[in-house]
Amino acid sequence: MLQLASVTKVYPNGVHALERFSSEIQLGEIIAIIGGSGCGKSTLLRAIAGLDRASAGTVTLDGEAITAPHAKVGIIFQEPRLxxxxSVADNIGFxxxxxxxxxxxxRVARALDRVGLADKAKVWPRELSGGQAQRVAIARALVAQPEVLLLDEPFSALDAFTRKDLQDHLLDLWADARPTLVLVTHDVEEAVVLADRVLVMRPHPGRLFEEITINLSRPRDRNAPLFEQFKRHVLTALDRSLDRTVPDTQGRREPGGGLWW
Amino acid sequence: MAMTVELQAPVAAAPQQNASPPRLARLTRPLLGLLLPLSLALAWELAVRAGWSNGRLVPPPSKVFTTIAELARSGELTRHIAATLSRVGIGFGLGVAAGTLLGGICGYWSFARRLVDPTIQALRAIPSIAWVPLFILWLGIFETSKVALIAVGVFFPVYLGLTGAILSVDRKIVEVGRVFRLSGPAMIRRILLPAVLPAYVVALRVGLGLGWMFVVAAEFMGASEGLGYLLIDGQQLGKPAQIVAAIVIFAIIGKATDWLLEIATAPLLRWQDSFARQSGAA
Structure with a gap:
């Protein structure tokens, strides 16, 4: 279980990026974090990855505090960063x-095969398309068999068709070993397609605003009326989170207090 | 009907067009570069033969060739080339070693950079030739001062190239190394070294070019052998053909060493997507 307890991040320049963020994430859960710019969603992900240390509060994985990159935590960035x-194969085996x-x-051969790039093993990264490169990045993260996989807007640089393709592919890969996925996104449809729970954050300082459980069975039909309803729900929450006249409803909860399910 | 005819014609012609130009281009491209100097040399040769010029101060190519052939036959040429090559070789080696060591330390360790870099930058502002009198006083008139001057010339581009390259390594790539929990040495070996290599190779080639430049300056300051000595000797004894011969040999050896360096490093840089290579392939 991934536990976030009052995680706070104040940057040296005084910016309050994250204010007492708490949540508990079960093994195998898919969490989408969504919110306007400056809501601290990337800061939160970097704290879980151990890339940046929180100013206060703790991130613990199975009871072990995370203060530096951890073997059980993988991350996929917005860019493939190959x-x-x-070569593609050596990148995956890195x-x-x-x-x-x-x-x-x-293991590399199996991972390549799994992301459908077996014929690209010996190719240089520059010869790949954007979608293929991001697949290699996914394979590189998954081949290490992480317990928690963090994704920082992983598909936002791709075109709409490739993005949808990779979202489905990600779910397919996730079903193999069922790691915990924590996904930062600004795409409402992506959040609703992938996540069990959507955490809506609000900016200045970054904090939790609302938590929406998506109890739709998978695979999810993007055209189903219920899907639309969830999308609208998340959109409304997002709009309200950016409206300064709306008071905080869910934020600043202590761990274990008032989880939804 | 007219449409299909128009569409088919280029398709049928395309494979032939694609097949022949690369082979032809590979042969003609270097030839194209040779066209201008060769025709100038030929024109000058004809001008001298025709008696339009006596060619005493600007010797015709045939005379330069004879001079080179004579020097080669007497064994002089080998001696001069060996002397110059060994000076450049040792000076380049020392300059690269010092530049790589200091550049690596200052690029990687910001404390060392703050401590040492301002001094190096200040020294860099001094024209290197200005060291000559001091080097002669310190190290004598013979080999040591010459090698030292060449090493100084090679040091700066290598140092600057390496520190600059380390400082500009993409933070995002370094972060990948952190995510995979690389230790310090592993980070250097698996991330920094390969990332820095292309710029380092360029720095080496610039350094080698400067090494060739400085060997001439070094050999001007009282040498008894070497290609620079041939230049001075030709000036003092009024033998322009010998001067041009030395210049031609400088050009050939300088280009050859640069080419060797490029070939030696090419396997390490196969992954690079360079404009030159793309246009070379097309």
Missing amino acids: LPWL GLSELPAAERRE
Whole structure:
């Protein structure tokens, strides 16, 4: 279980990026974090990844505090961030250098196959399309078999068709080992397609505004009336979160207090 | 009907067009570059033969060739080339070693950079030739002062290139290394080194170019052998053909060493997507 307890981040320049954010995320849950710019969603993700330390509060995974990048936590960024001097296969195997070569090769081959890029193993990253490169990034993160996979607006740089394709593909991959997914997005449809729970955040300072459980069975039909209804619900919450006259309703809760399900 | 005819014609012609130009271009492109100097040399040769000029101060190509051939036959040429090459080789080696060591330390460790970099930048502002009198006083008139001057010339581009390259390594790529919990040495070996390599190779090539520049300056200050000595000797004894011959040999060896450096580093940089390579392939 991933526990966020009053996570607060104040940057050295005085910006209050995140204010006492608390939540509990179960193993295998898919969480989407959505909110206007400056709501601290990327800050939160970087704190969970151990890339930036929180100013106050704690992030714990299975009771272990996270203060630095952790073996069980993987992250996928907005850009693929592949290493241009390594072939696609070597990029995927980058985090497996401690494994014996034979096992590494086998796991990389399986991962390549799983993301449908088996024929691109020896290709340089620059020769890939944007969608293919992001698939390699997904394979690189998943091949390490993380317990928690963080995604920072992973599909926002892609065209609409590729984005939808990769969302479905991500769910497909997730079903293999069912890691916890924490996804930062600004795309309402993406949040509703993927997530079990959508956390709506509001800015200045970044804090939790509303939590919406999406209890739709998968695979989800993007054209179903119920899907539309959830989308509208999230959109409304998003609008309200940006309206300064609306008081905080859900924010500043302590862990374990008032979880929805 | 007219539509289909128009559509089919270019399709049928396309494969032939695609197949032949690259082969032709590969042959003609270097030739195109040679066209201007060769025709100028030929024109000058003809002008001298025709008696329009006596060619005493600007010797015709044939005379330059004879001079080179004579120097080669007497074994002089090998001696001069060996002397110059060894000076450039040692000076380049020392300059690269110092530039890489200091550049690496200052690029990686910001405390060292704040401590050392201002001094190096100040020294860089001094024209390197200005060191010559001091080097002669300190190190004598013979090899050491010459090698030192070349090393100084090579040091700065290598140092600057390497610190600059380390400082401009993409933070996002470094973060990938952090996510995979690379240790300090692993981060250097697996992220920083490959990321820095292209700029470092460019710095080496600039350094080598400067090395060739400075060897001439070094050999002007009292050498008894070397290509720079041939230049001075030709000036003092009024042998322009020998001067041009030395210049031609400088050009050939300088280009050859640069080419060797490029070939030696090419396998390390195969992944690069450069404009030159793309236009070379097309």
